[in-house]
Amino acid sequence: MLDLHTHSQYSKHAKGEVEDVVKSAIAQGIKILCLTDHAPYFVDSENRILESELASYVKEVRSMAAKYSEKIKVLVGLEIDYHPQHEDYIANLIQSAEVDYVIGAIHYVYVNGIKINVWDVEHLSTKEFLDNYFSYLHKMIISGFFDSIAHPDTIMRGGIEEREFCDRFVPLVQEMKIHDVAYEINCSSLTKSNYDPATKCKTKGKAVYPNYDLVTTMVEQGLSFTIGSDAHSPLNVGFGVRENLELCVKAGMDTIAYYEARRPVVLPINQLLKGKCL
Ligand SMILES: [Zn+2]
Numbered sequence: 001m002l003d004l005h006t007h008s009q010y011s012k013h014a015k016g017e018v019e020d021v022v023k024s025a026i027a028q029g030i031k032i033l034c035l036t037d038h039a040p041y042f043v044d045s046e047n048r049i050l051e052s053e054l055a056s057y058v059k060e061v062r063s064m065a066a067k068y069s070e071k072i073k074v075l076v077g078l079e080i081d082y083h084p085q086h087e088d089y090i091a092n093l094i095q096s097a098e099v100d101y102v103i104g105a106i107h108y109v110y111v112n113g114i115k116i117n118v119w120d121v122e123h124l125s126t127k128e129f130l131d132n133y134f135s136y137l138h139k140m141i142i143s144g145f146f147d148s149i150a151h152p153d154t155i156m157r158g159g160i161e162e163r164e165f166c167d168r169f170v171p172l173v174q175e176m177k178i179h180d181v182a183y184e185i186n187c188s189s190l191t192k193s194n195y196d197p198a199t200k201c202k203t204k205g206k207a208v209y210p211n212y213d214l215v216t217t218m219v220e221q222g223l224s225f226t227i228g229s230d231a232h233s234p235l236n237v238g239f240g241v242r243e244n245l246e247l248c249v250k251a252g253m254d255t256i257a258y259y260e261a262r263r264p265v266v267l268p269i270n271q272l273l274k275g276k277c278l
């Protein structure tokens with residue numbers, strides 16, 4: 001099995017040393033693990049690696065990779081926040097960090113000058129928010145910076161109609177293919193709350209993403225996919241990966257990619273599910 005999206009205490013709002021994350025993965029039989037802590041970003045320095053820590057983060061993950069190399073392949077990645085006006089910052093960051101895998105993420109969207117966080121679920125279904133979010137997504141896809149996009153569908157937590165999300169997303173699928181960007185199957189939905197605009201209530205326990213109708217469309221169009229738990233604690237490493245891979249197979253997907261030295265390595269899902277990935 002594999003998990004390509006995990007966090008350690010370098011992300012500040014996540015728990016566990018890098019080694020704890022690696023040990024948890026080994027205990028669950030995961031053979032390919034990528035640490036993807038939140039990259040430095042001046043907009044919010046309290047929830048991420050500090051610029052002064054970036055080199056030690058990479059070094060620490062590499063040293064754990066060497067220590068446990070007989071049991072697991074450990075890769076180092078970054079989840080990098082995207083904003084169209086900060087592309088120079090992102091370019092410098094990617095150039096300075098020697099990582100295996102770079103995921104682009106949108107966690108903050110500016111609406112009329114106000115910063116909306118994607119976890120402010122009650123603010124995610126207005127037309128202005130959605131217009132800006134999808135505009136950022138488009139620019140992120142064509143920027144050429146990223147191997148894959150972290151949880152492009154996480155805004156479904158805000159109660160957007162599935163039909164509207166798919167209608168807005170489908171035009172981006174060809175752009176992802178042209179620009180060689182993979183879609184991340186993010187398995188964290190069940191651990192997070194969702195908002196229902198009709199009742200103005202938050203609930204938990206329903207997986208609102210990924211949307212498997214959209215996944216089927218993307219499979220038909222030949223897109224690449226990655227997968228990760230988005231664990232913020234060693235306890236959640238691997239969470240939901242097997243279940244989502246099974247749903248991926250039902251949606252017609254037969255391969256999943258991980259990245260090493262920024263190059264994709266494609267694995268057959270049926271072999272992964274049988275525990276024979278390496
Ligand atoms: Zn994220």
Ligand SMILES: [Zn+2]
Nearest residue numbers: 005007079230
């Ligand atoms: Zn994450």
